[in-house]
Amino acid sequence: MKKIKLATICVVTALMTSTSFASSYQKLQHNKEVVTAFYEAAINNKDFSAAEKYMGSYYKQHNPMAEDGKEGFKKFIDYLRNTYPNSHSEIKRIMAEGDYVILHVHSIKVPDARGQAIVDIFRLENEKIVEHWDVIQDVPEKSANENGMF
Amino acid sequence: MKKIKLATICVVTALMTSTSFASSYQKLQHNKEVVTAFYEAAINNKDFSAAEKYMGSYYKQHNPMAEDGKEGFKKFIDYLRNTYPNSHSEIKRIMAEGDYVILHVHSIKVPDARGQAIVDIFRLENEKIVEHWDVIQDVPEKSANENGMF
Numbered sequence: 001m002k003k004i005k006l007a008t009i010c011v012v013t014a015l016m017t018s019t020s021f022a023s024s025y026q027k028l029q030h031n032k033e034v035v036t037a038f039y040e041a042a043i044n045n046k047d048f049s050a051a052e053k054y055m056g057s058y059y060k061q062h063n064p065m066a067e068d069g070k071e072g073f074k075k076f077i078d079y080l081r082n083t084y085p086n087s088h089s090e091i092k093r094i095m096a097e098g099d100y101v102i103l104h105v106h107s108i109k110v111p112d113a114r115g116q117a118i119v120d121i122f123r124l125e126n127e128k129i130v131e132h133w134d135v136i137q138d139v140p141e142k143s144a145n146e147n148g149m150f
Numbered sequence: 151m152k153k154i155k156l157a158t159i160c161v162v163t164a165l166m167t168s169t170s171f172a173s174s175y176q177k178l179q180h181n182k183e184v185v186t187a188f189y190e191a192a193i194n195n196k197d198f199s200a201a202e203k204y205m206g207s208y209y210k211q212h213n214p215m216a217e218d219g220k221e222g223f224k225k226f227i228d229y230l231r232n233t234y235p236n237s238h239s240e241i242k243r244i245m246a247e248g249d250y251v252i253l254h255v256h257s258i259k260v261p262d263a264r265g266q267a268i269v270d271i272f273r274l275e276n277e278k279i280v281e282h283w284d285v286i287q288d289v290p291e292k293s294a295n296e297n298g299m300f
Contacts, residue, residue, distance in 0.1 A: 007161060014164030021171030064293035095247040102245060102252050104271060104283065119269035119285045121254060135269045135285045143214035
């Protein structure tokens, strides 16, 4: 009987451990889905209302061209829709750890342009996006290697 | 007796599962240590020989300013040492998933400059660095928000 109890405790402990890791993994996958849906709604569809449901109660903006907050982000989306209605950004790779989701993106503002390489970093709280950083670089005409920027 | 056997099987299965997740976590932590040591040796100490031990048998370069391969990276480090001997890059955050490690960096080439925001993405094979992408942007004088680029 003692052995069974011991075994049961072991099972429960081990299951709790593995469940905890599996839960972390599921959280990362879910955060990626949230950021992908947000990105598509905001940056490609240029629809702030559709994007807003993925945002938390605040939005701390680190892109120096955009004003802070959700209202600042709305202004940025309006600017994008009015100035570059045909812009399109393709997510080349997506990574996540902890509360962060990282996108490596090829953004093309006008058709046939070489576009820009962008890395976006999003931080989430309770499955909602609350903070954003990015780094943006024009894809140059010439490169010292043949590998492309992606 | 059957119960004990069942419990034992459960324990082993659960432990294997949790061990697998723990092993993944340890791999991510180790990859971060490899990339951090590599970055310090190469970019801050500008010592290719010290950095080389963290590199795999090849190095696929996506930075359009640098030539491909390990020899191309050596040239880049030589250029950095000769042109910007006092440059310093501070890792602001580090993330990892799968075979990727991502650095968000503030790089300053000459003292008192505002510097550049950089995201570096490294891919590892068997604990060695084999591929690199980056995106680089000058930190602007003025910003539409007060949050800084990091």
